[in-house]
Amino acid sequence: MQERSEEQIISRLLELENDEQAERRVRLRGERYLSLLHDPDNGRSYIFRHGTDATEGAEIPEDAEFYEYPNADVAQRAFEQMVKESRGAGQVVEEDSTDDLGDFESGGAEIRDLYADVDEDELTQDPWPRSG
Numbered sequence: 001m002q003e004r005s006e007e008q009i010i011s012r013l014l015e016l017e018n019d020e021q022a023e024r025r026v027r028l029r030g031e032r033y034l035s036l037l038h039d040p041d042n043g044r045s046y047i048f049r050h051g052t053d054a055t056e057g058a059e060i061p062e063d064a065e066f067y068e069y070p071n072a073d074v075a076q077r078a079f080e081q082m083v084k085e086s087r088g089a090g091q092v093v094e095e096d097s098t099d100d101l102g103d104f105e106s107g108g109a110e111i112r113d114l115y116a117d118v119d120e121d122e123l124t125q126d127p128w129p130r131s132g
Helices: 006-018 072-088
Strands: 024-028 032-038 045-051 065-069 092-095
Touching: 006 032, 006 045, 006 065, 024 072, 032 072, 045 072, 065 072, 072 092
Parallel strands: none
Antiparallel strands: 024 032, 024 092, 032 045, 045 065
């Protein structure tokens, strides 16, 4: 298996998080998040800390950092310790947060034919003309 670059790993972690695959997610002060993620593609677990992305997915947040673990148990213990330290420092705003999930590229319904001259969905129209 080919080693992934740091940027590729961060991109993958953002993708997992936006797809609501985080096992745990804590909102910290200053619009920052701490997430516990497991990547099913490589079986590794991660703790991912990052700020919000103002570019709607076009760029990786510059303050993003991650810690990689060989299994979920080790990552879970490390995550709990980080949350405990953050809570002690008064940094935890909300536990199990879903704020700011998703981005422009992956969130919501797909818009098709935005500038079409027909307002109705082709799939809901009768295919045969009515005789009358």
